[in-house]
Amino acid sequence: MSSESPDADPGDVRAAQVTNARIEDEMEQSYIDYAMSVIAGRALPDVRDGLKPVHRRILFAMNEAGVTSNSAHRKSSSVVGETMGDYHPHGDSAIYDTLARMAQDFSMRYPLVDGQGNFGSVDGDPPAAMRYTEARMAPIAEELMADIERDTVDFQANYDDRLEEPEVLPAAFPNLLVNGSSGIAVGMSTNIPPHNLGEVVDATVELIETPDASVEDLMEHVKGPDFPTGANIVGRNAVHKAYKTGRGRIRVRAEFEVDEEEGRIVISELPFQQNKSRLVERIAEDVNEGAIEGIRDLRDESDRDGIRIVVELKRDAMADVVKNQLLESHLERTFGVINLALVDGSPQVLDLKQTLEHYVDHRREVVRRRSEHELAEREDRAHILEGRLKALDNVDSVVETIQDSDDRDAAKTALESAFDFTEAQAAHIVRMQLGSLTSMETAEIEEEYEEVKARIERLETILSDPDELDQVIVDELQAIKAEYDDERRTSFIEDAGDVTHEDLIPEEEQVVVMSEDDYIKRMPLDEFRAQNRGGKGIIGTGLKEGDRVSSVFAANSHDYLLVFTNHGQIYELKTYEIPEMSRTARGKSAVNLLDLDDGEEIESVVNTEDLDDDEFLTMVTRDGYIKRTAVEEFGNIRSTGIRAIRLEDGDELVDVEVTDGERDIVIGSRDGMAIRFDESDARAMGRTARGVIAIDLREGDAVAGVAAIDDGYHNWVLTVTENGYGKRSDLDEYRPQSRNGKGLVDIKTGDRNGEVVAIEAVTHGDHLIAMSAAGQIMRTRVEEISTVSRNTKGVIVMNLDPDDEVASVDIVPESVHAAADDEGDDDAETDDE
Structure with a gap:
């Protein structure tokens, strides 16, 4: 019954149902609803x-x-x-x-x-x-x-x-990053570049296995966008910013080749989403209008095999000038990264780690629900199979019970009553055919039941153990990578449009010296002429009171160096970035070059020019551990360094060598012991692994260094002690053993020799550079050092002042020092000081 008064005016009733609203509020809310x-x-x-x-x-x-x-x-x-x-x-x-x-x-x-x-x-x-x-x-x-x-x-x-x-969708791989996305919404837009599937999978696995991995750690796997049209990304800074903040502007440059002999520029790859036909038209328009000079013909020779745009140059045109004009106007585009996606229905700008974290959470939910669904199915099937097995054990009675029943419903009821079957089991048994009662069918049912029970146990493990569930995700991701991964199409290039500081620096061989107080400098190698063994050398660096030399190594001024420290960190350094100073100068603080912690010192340097992707960096620690890691694991080293090896408390990294998987390793201890074994005895491991025991050290002993032997190249093992003595010994003196042995006596230590400082593999023509803690440096030919057998004292290599000792040793190959000597001043100082 209506509550309205029968005498009420219908117009008043309708007016009472009208709600007054401000039109701007209504428009705002309506627009927000539309926008969302x-x-x-x-x-x-x-x-x-x-x-x-x-x-x-x-x-x-x-x-x-x-x-x-x-x-x-x-x-x-x-x-x-x-x-x-x-x-x-x-x-x-x-x-x-x-x-x-x-x-x-x-x-x-x-x-x-x-x-x-x-x-x-x-x-x-x-x-x-x-x-x-x-x-x-x-x-x-x-x-x-x-x-x-x-x-x-x-x-x-x-x-x-x-x-x-x-x-x-369940999404068995991180499609948001793999294929990217673009779109314009109301008041916001997204523009996510595509990536290489294998790199994204590796980063996802890294995040699953190491939840506290940083964006920088993930960027060691995801090098940058990988566009379907290839081309080149100019520089890495913009990519790093995009991954850290979710926003960035990436410069993408076409792939082209300048053929100066033929007088042409051939374009073979274009930036992502660039219209090829429109590009050719715009270049032609600029040529006709005089904005670009030096082009006489322009042809699009592209076919199904790929893009090929040929720019023919005039006879007197400068190819570099035309190239720069094309780059400025046509061959380079900016891809604006906006990593915006819906998270729980709300738009969010995400960094690389957040994007993968949301995906991993989704996959965990998918695998959990899938496992629960399958577990329910398997448990239902196991229940039915248990009923069938029970029926087969009582086959005669079951058949007789069914025969004595009036209909199917009565048969099911009788089975449930007589044999304690459940309703589902009884219904299944009534539907069974007589052919399923054979012995072969029975064996198949028993086999299926065991398989179902095993699968149930596995599913219960996955659902109860988060690590097992994560491993399922990892296995599935790696299977997808194995099936669909391909080579990266987009490359990285540095912007070489302008003359860089590096272009102005002459290439020459250098000696780099670093002290314990982190002073560093470089000097030309030809300042240190070879002397006979037993010399005192010349001043190599000036030191402040209380400071000591910690390391010395030789490198080309344009080399890129991998610098390993005693804390197990690795840094990347360009030789020319180290200040060049005189022999008597102290050097400059290394704080602006390397982000070293207190007590962290350089222990080994590897030249990247010597590295191939299929090689290994073999590291040894003071406590006798060895680890081999593939070179490709060190492809993206941050300015703050990355971990090269995990060290236990009190242990330190001592030495690093480049190996190819087929070398023999000789490890020398400070007490004069040495062990030789095949490098394959130490399997390759990841960067963050600790490694395995290489040598069983006596109490109080420690590793001094490692030498990687190439039987087809090296002739001797060279050992140098802290008191300036040393020797060469034939490789045959060091018989191969198994890893984790005590080794053999390499050199006699004691009051005269002191402890071993370094052990190196050398050949004819090599030069030894030895530097004392007080700053004296000496260079000598390795042939100057006598060849003697193991278990001897050796001869004097460097004549040291009282209280001084050898601090560091490096070997300069013949090809390097010969080139340096040819370019050096023949009147360079060689006398002892």
């Missing part, structure tokens, strides 16, 4: 699967229709129609444009649709009409859909409540 609808429903990808709703709906519609990678291609109009009719109630042109882009190998790093027909080109040509093209899911797209039928993700009603669609 566009943001969440159209323009921005989900951080979990990297897809916008239209991409997700197309793939789901194809999956539901069975248009998978193993099926025949289906007309694109059919796919568009099913997507629009069931899931995406928008225009067919928007759906088809998205479908076409997912099939373009120049737009998607890993296309999600396998297209057949004309789907457009890098010249900006549009795809053919949808009635002419055909499509099906690409194999990698099925990895995004994998296990969707196993309750791995939540579903929601479609637009007309007839069907259900997934809120997100």
Whole structure:
């Protein structure tokens, strides 16, 4: 019954139901609602699967229709129609444009649709009409859909409540980073570049295994964007900023070759999303208008094998000038990174680590739900199999009970009563055929039951142990990497458009000296002429009171050096960055070059010019541990250094050698012991590993150094002691042993010799550079040092002042010191001082 008075005026009643509102408030709220609808429903990808709703709906519609990678291609109009009719109630042109882009190998790093027909080109040509093209899911797209039928993700009603669609796909790989995304919403936009699948998988695995990994640690795996069209990224700073902040501007430069002999510039790769046809037109327009000079012809010779734009130069044109004009206006573009994605329905700008963390959380939820779903299925199956086995044990009675029953329902009831079967077991037994009662069928049921029980146990372990669940994710990611990973297409180049400081520095061999108080300098190698052994040498550096020399090494002024410290850190250093000073100068503080901690000292230096990707850096510690790590693990070293080896409390890194997997290792101890073994006895490990025991040291002994022997090159093992004595011994004197032995006596130590300072593998023509703690430096030919057997005292190598001792030793190969001597002053000082 109405509460309104029967005499009330209908107009007053309607007026009472009207709510007054400020028009600006209503417009603001309506606009916000519209904006959020566009943001969440159209323009921005989900951080979990990297897809916008239209991409997700197309793939789901194809999956539901069975248009998978193993099926025949289906007309694109059919796919568009099913997507629009069931899931995406928008225009067919928007759906088809998205479908076409997912099939373009120049737009998607890993296309999600396998297209057949004309789907457009890098010249900006549009795809053919949808009635002419055909499509099906690409194999990698099925990895995004994998296990969707196993309750791995939540579903929601479609637009007309007839069907259900997934809120997100299971996504077995981090598609947001792998394929990137771009879109413009209301008041915000996203522009995420594509990346190499293998690099992203490696970073994801690193994050799973090391949750506290920093963005810098992850960037050791993800080198930078990897565009489907290749080209080059200029510099790395912008990439680093984008990964750390979620925003950055990356310069992408075309790949081209300047052929001065033929007088042409050939362009073979273009920046991502650059229209090739429009590029050629714009270059031609600039040539006609006089903005670019020196070009006489321009041809587009591109075909299905790749891009080839030929710029023919005039006879008197300077190729570098034309190249710079093209770079300034046409061959370089900026990719603005905005790593914006939906997190729990809200847009967020994410750094690299946050992006992967959200993905890993999603995969953990997917694997957990999948395991729970499978566990329920397996438990149901195990329950049925238990009933079948029980029925087979009582087969005669079961058959007789069924025969005596009036109908199926009565038979089920009788079985439940007589044999304590559950309703499900009884229903299954009643439906069993007589052929399943054979002995072979029985054996198969027993075998299946054992397999089901084993799988149940495995699933329960996964669900109860987070580490096991993470390992499942890691294994699946690595399987996808093995299946779909390919070579990086986009390279990194430095901006060489301007003359750099390095271009102004002459290439020459240098000696670098560092003290315990972190003073460092470099001097030309030719200032130190070779002397006979037993000389005192000349002043190599001036030291302040209480300071001592800690290391000396030789390098070219343009070399890039890997610097290892006693704390197990590795730094990258350019030789020319070290201040060049006179022999008597103290040097400059190294604080501006290397971020060393208190007590951290340089122990070994490796020249990157000597390294190949298939080689190893072999490290030994004071306490006798050895570790080999592949060179490729050190591809991205931060200015603050990275860890090269994990050290136990009190242990220190002593020495590093470059090996190729086939060398013999000789490790010398300070008490004069040495052990030789095959480097393969110490398996290759990651950067953060500790390594394995190399030598069983006596109490109070410590490792002095390591030598890597190439039997086809080296002739002797050279040992030098702190009191300036040393010797050469034939390689045959050091018989190979197993790792972790006590070794053999290498040299007699004691009051005369003191402890061993260094052990090196040398050959004919090598020079030894020895430096004392007080700053004296001596260079001598290794042949000057006598060849004697093991277990001898050796001869004097360097004549030291009282209370002085040898601090550091380095070997200069013949090819290096010969070149330096040829360029040096023949009147260089060689007398002792």
